[in-house]
Amino acid sequence: MSTAPLWLVAVRNELRKAVHRRALRLTWAGFVLVCALVSIQILNAESNDGGPLAMADLWPSALGGLGGLAGIMAGVAFALLLGSEWDWRTGRQNVIDGLGRGEWFTGKLGLLVVIAGAFVTTHVLTTGIGVLVVGEPLDGGWIELWHVKWMLGLLAGLTCTLTIALVTGLGTSGAGAATALFLVWIAAEPLMSAGLREYDDWRGWIGEHLPAGTFARLQQRPTWDPVFAERAAADPELAARMVPASATMLEALVWVVILTSSAWLLYRRRDL
Amino acid sequence: MTAIATIGLRKWYRSGFSRTRAVDGITFRVERGQIFGFLGPNGSGKTTTIGLLLGILRPTAGEVELLGRSGRRGLLEARRRTGATLETPNFYPYLSGERNLRLVARVKGAPDADVDRALDLVGLSDRRTDRFAAYSLGMKQRLALAATVIGDPELIILDEPANGLDPEGMREIREIILRLADEGRTIFLSSHLLAEVEKTCTHVAIIKKGQLIRQGTVDEIVETGFVYALRADDPAALAEAARTFPGAREVWTERDADADVFVELAAREPAELNRFLSGRAVFVSRLVEHRRSLEDAFIEATGDAAGESGGESTGEGSTG
Ligand SMILES: Nc1ncnc2c1ncn2[C@@H]1O[C@H](COP(=O)(O)OP(=O)(O)OP(=O)(O)O)[C@@H](O)[C@H]1O
Ligand SMILES: [Mg+2]
Numbered sequence: 001m002s003t004a005p006l007w008l009v010a011v012r013n014e015l016r017k018a019v020h021r022r023a024l025r026l027t028w029a030g031f032v033l034v035c036a037l038v039s040i041q042i043l044n045a046e047s048n049d050g051g052p053l054a055m056a057d058l059w060p061s062a063l064g065g066l067g068g069l070a071g072i073m074a075g076v077a078f079a080l081l082l083g084s085e086w087d088w089r090t091g092r093q094n095v096i097d098g099l100g101r102g103e104w105f106t107g108k109l110g111l112l113v114v115i116a117g118a119f120v121t122t123h124v125l126t127t128g129i130g131v132l133v134v135g136e137p138l139d140g141g142w143i144e145l146w147h148v149k150w151m152l153g154l155l156a157g158l159t160c161t162l163t164i165a166l167v168t169g170l171g172t173s174g175a176g177a178a179t180a181l182f183l184v185w186i187a188a189e190p191l192m193s194a195g196l197r198e199y200d201d202w203r204g205w206i207g208e209h210l211p212a213g214t215f216a217r218l219q220q221r222p223t224w225d226p227v228f229a230e231r232a233a234a235d236p237e238l239a240a241r242m243v244p245a246s247a248t249m250l251e252a253l254v255w256v257v258i259l260t261s262s263a264w265l266l267y268r269r270r271d272l
Numbered sequence: 273m274t275a276i277a278t279i280g281l282r283k284w285y286r287s288g289f290s291r292t293r294a295v296d297g298i299t300f301r302v303e304r305g306q307i308f309g310f311l312g313p314n315g316s317g318k319t320t321t322i323g324l325l326l327g328i329l330r331p332t333a334g335e336v337e338l339l340g341r342s343g344r345r346g347l348l349e350a351r352r353r354t355g356a357t358l359e360t361p362n363f364y365p366y367l368s369g370e371r372n373l374r375l376v377a378r379v380k381g382a383p384d385a386d387v388d389r390a391l392d393l394v395g396l397s398d399r400r401t402d403r404f405a406a407y408s409l410g411m412k413q414r415l416a417l418a419a420t421v422i423g424d425p426e427l428i429i430l431d432e433p434a435n436g437l438d439p440e441g442m443r444e445i446r447e448i449i450l451r452l453a454d455e456g457r458t459i460f461l462s463s464h465l466l467a468e469v470e471k472t473c474t475h476v477a478i479i480k481k482g483q484l485i486r487q488g489t490v491d492e493i494v495e496t497g498f499v500y501a502l503r504a505d506d507p508a509a510l511a512e513a514a515r516t517f518p519g520a521r522e523v524w525t526e527r528d529a530d531a532d533v534f535v536e537l538a539a540r541e542p543a544e545l546n547r548f549l550s551g552r553a554v555f556v557s558r559l560v561e562h563r564r565s566l567e568d569a570f571i572e573a574t575g576d577a578a579g580e581s582g583g584e585s586t587g588e589g590s591t592g
Contacts (some may be wrong), residue, residue: 006379013375020367092328093362097379097419098352272328 010099010107018081018111023175027077031070031119035126038065042130055135057146062127063154064221068186070154071161071215073117075182078112078162082169083178092272101268109260112166116159124151150224153245157218160252163259164211170267186212208243211255217248274340275427275458276302276325283320286313287486294320296332297481302460302475305425307453309473309490310462313574315480318462319359322431325460326356328475339427352380355420356429361412365405369396369415373422380423390418393448409436415446430461432466433464446472470494470566480574494564498540501531503558513552517545 002013018024042061045053085091094104168181189212196207222228223245232239243251283295295317302308312318316541325336327347335342338350345353361371363445373387380386391397399407413433420428433449434442442465449472455457461582469476470490477487486493504510507525511533514523522536537545542559549556564572 003381009378009381013378017364017367018373018487020371022366037323088365089358090364091361094379095328096326096351096356096358097376098348098354098423099379100348120475269330271323271330 006099006103007106010094010103011110013040014107014111015114016117021081023080023084024077024115027073028118028122031073031124032126034066034069034073035123038062038127039130041065042127043134045134052136052138053134053137054141055131056139056141056144056147058131058135059143059150060225062131063124063147063150065127066123068216068219070119070123070158071212071219072183072186074115074158075161075181075186078115079165079169079178079182080175081111082108082165083172083175086173087175095272105264105267108166108169112162113159116155116162120151120155120158123154146224146226149245150221153218153224156249156252157215160215160218160256161212163256163263164215166263167259167266170263172268176181189213209251211259214248214251214255217243218252223248273304274301274337275304275306276300277337277458278321279335281321281324281326281336282332283317283329283477284332286391288437293482295324298479298482298484300477300484300487302458304458305456306475307449307459307473308461309469309476310460310479311466311469311570312462312479313463313464316479316574318479319431319483321479322356322358322429322460322462325429326354327357328358329352350427352423353425354427355422355425356427356431357416357420357433358431361416363404363415363419363439366403368401368403369407369411369418370400372415373419376419377422382423386422386424390421391402392449393421394418395444410441412439413437413441413445417445421452425457427458430459432463433461434463434465442468448538466565466567466570469546476566478570478573486569486573490566493569494566498537499562500535500537500542500545501558501560501562502533502535502556503531504533504554504556506554507532510549510554510556513554514545516552517548519544531558531560531562 038061042058042065045058045061085094091104092107095101099107164185165178165182167186172178172181189210193207193210193213196203196210198204199207217223222242228242229244232242276277279299281295281298282293285292285294298317298321310318310321320329324331324334325338327336336347338476339353341347341350360581363369364375366377370387370391373390374384376382377384377387383462388397391400394417396411396414396418399411404412404415413436417430417433420430430449430520434445437445437552446468449459449461461469461473473490475489476493478485478493503516508586511523511525514533514535519537519539519541520535521538523533525532526534533547542561546556546559
């Protein structure tokens with residue numbers, strides 16, 4: 001007899017299921033491929049003066065090379081995994097078998113964090129190969145502190161992005177609908193944001209702080225590169241447009257709380 | 273001890289401006305040790321009722337008690353001592369039957385040996401490593417039954433366990449159910465296979481359009497009063513003579529495999545009837561107490577068993 005708490009059983013079961021899931025394997029394999037392409041680009045990089053390349057200068061290409069692709073691919077994978085529970089009616093069977101709704105939900109949150117971790121690790125390791133092969137530890141540095149912070153930013157941003165898929169997965173009733181809605185959200189939010197930013201009042205403020213945009217900022221260079229912070233300190237106009245890392249983190253946290261609670265409320269009260 | 277009790281259980285589905293009264297105030301009790309058949313035509317609310325028992329549907333009104341427990345926490349705890357299927361076998365198609373059962377065993381806190389035993393019970397041991405998606409319908413049904421016995425449950429709830437099975441498969445399922453009941457478990461099963469239910473169940477309830485219309489032991493439901501089936505060389509003379517018997521309430525003829533004439537008496541006195549008939553020079557070659565089949569009782573109770581009866585739908589708009 002196992003004595004593990006049920007929420008932990010739920011998380012473990014989610015991981016056991018996920019590793020066998022072709023939708024996840026395929027998206028992950030596609031992601032490895034994309035990361036490898038970035039890595040190859042780095043391998044082909046040459047310095048302006050033909051001299052050796054500094055590792056510290058290469059990390060930004062590795063970490064920023066994917067744009068928003070990690071969020072889209074991991075999000076699609078997660079939405080598919082979540083949505084299928086409705087298609088196969090396994091989500092209801094899990095509860096029939098004795099998982100509480102809270103424990104089931106916790107299992108999915110565990111899966112969310114692990115998928116985010118796996119994608120970021122894949123990203124850093126695969127693109128990092130290019131950096132390590134081509135780059136030289138000039139000035140004694142393999143890597144700088146802000147690169148590490150950026151990596152954590154990637155992890156935080158991706159985890160946050162997946163909470164959007166959590167909402168679409170638990171708010172709809174199938175893998176197709178969950179995935180489609182997630183993609184629509186990701187595609188439509190920037191348009192909505194641009195529209196809102198036309199206004200100078202509170203609407204403009206909201207336009208700048210929508211969830212996918214906030215989560216994306218966590219994964220982008222300007223948030224973590226000290227050069228940008230320095231420039232902003234000297235240039236009030238730039239400072240007005242730049243959101244400091246700490247503020248972005250706080251914003252993201254607020255959105256995660258809102259999105260996760262919405263997902264829970266959608267799930268908690270629905271007929272399975 | 274009560275295994276299942278409901279009080280005024282109700283579930284109305286709303287879609288747009290109409291609502292469906294899928295379950296409309298159902299109260300019943302299943303005592304421990306019973307094999308309880310839950311009967312009803314298509315769309316009468318069987319699956320919805322079970323969904324309410326299992327806590328995956330939110331009731332519009334009413335209460336559920338499972339294994340003596342109620343309330344959110346209590347029902348959750350009781351569900352872990354219950355094995356159940358709902359509507360279709362619900363498993364992960366890309367995992368093997370065995371892996372699917374292991375996931376269930378972990379949730380139930382049951383040892384892995386339970387998985388082997390369950391697979392053995394339903395005869396799926398040699399196909400245990402095949403993906404669920406590759407199973408035939410019968411195998412899927414058997415896997416669902418196997419999942420319900422994991423964790424040594426006190427109560428087993430089955431929604432149409434024999435759905436889509438061939439006669440051989442049905443008999444196997446029936447035998448397994450009887451074996452599980454012999455081990456002291458309470459069984460609650462929904463079905464519209466009346467012959468199966470008659471062979472398996474001790475108690476039945478009949479639901480129609482979301483409401484319970486009959487419940488009792490199988491004997492009570494098929495009980496007809498004192499009806500006897502008779503046969504003689506000259507059926508017309510037999511009927512005529514029987515009509516003059518003082519204790520006869522009703523006499524009718526019917527094409528039946530082993531009777532020409534049916535006689536309903538006011539009391540259990542078939543010997544009197546026989547003596548009376550032979551006094552009138554009518555000699556019966558056969559006289560047996562007539563039992564209806566459960567099917568007859570069901571059709572009589574539900575009226576239109578063959579048609580989709582459907583829940584009551586109204587266009588009144590949402591209720592407050
Ligand atoms: N999710 C739903 N939304 C709306 N109406 C529903 C829903 N599920 C069931 N119903 C309706 O509720 C009624 C009862 O359905 P239910 O599935 O409980 O019947 P059943 O007795 O199990 O039928 P069957 O023998 O065909 O399995 C039907 O009229 C059905 O259309
Ligand atoms: Mg049904």
